[in-house]
Amino acid sequence: MASSFQLAPSPQPVGIFGPYIARETVTLVLREKVMSLTGDSFEIKMQNGQPLMRVEGKLMSISGRKSVTDLNGNHLFDLVKKHLHIHATFVAEDKSGKELLTVKSGFTLLGSKATATFTSLNGVATTLKMKGNWFDSAAEIVDEATGAVVARIDRKLLSGRDILFGQQTYALTVAPNVDMALMVAMCIAMDEKNNESGGGFLG
Template structure:
């Protein structure tokens, strides 16, 4: 399962411990019967768990908290409620400092969103997510190089991965790219998709 993606020429990362050393395919699977809202398990293709996402039912902003496998709180994903035209999600560290902003925009066909953040080395970064999200496929592209740094795809998964109406995505991440950062972008796109389907 998965694609081979070219390495990013420079690291694209906020969370350096999660930089992929080779092309990695992660599986994001929503937990069945989660009582706390959308909760995800994130595992490498070989089954090794790397991250845990816990949703909050009582939060208007749909807050999702992301932890490593040692239980360390890495960041939260939150919808900013005061944006009327463009749906906007932010990724905050545990002290509520904004690390990343994801804004959706209109696309004639499919979905589009732009993520802006400051890289671990201090450089400003812009990533664009484009794709047919209703068909559950999108590419995450580095605006500087035009390279695809990650690909989100449900078509790679077998029928047993789609049981019980679970949201399940394969996320392929290029070498030299932060897997935790790409997980955050995938969850933002999933949230936007779920919001659109609810109208």
């Protein structure tokens, strides 16, 4: 389902997981504070309620490991926190433990920021920057090479019907030619970092 507003297509493919490259502007609904101490699992859904992928927490995991699968249970990636870093660092790993994506987060005066680095499907080393303003409850993810906005996070887009997914939800709008699973990984990493600091991503 298309978003309430449209994002321009990325001038180059941005992503790791080919089947999840958006063909049009797509809005997903994500839960804030995505994992609880009970290690519950849940589905990430399209704005129309159609499930897209599943997130599962690992109980008693020191690294706070989160496994993300498709709806058939096929493994996409594990998101793992790396310790002994000045800035909170998360990596997305495949089944063999190979690092697919690195997300480093930090704080600005009025919000939060993150940098994601990975090798895209076309073999290009890619850096994405995410900056959010907690007071506006919004953030954008920008491709450093092209300056294109590849995704936007915004609570204000959600209608009352969408909020039925949960009391704390936000919309992730992904531009055409951009990997939805990759954008989800960035959001989970930022959410985890901000939960450690006593608040949700858009809190």
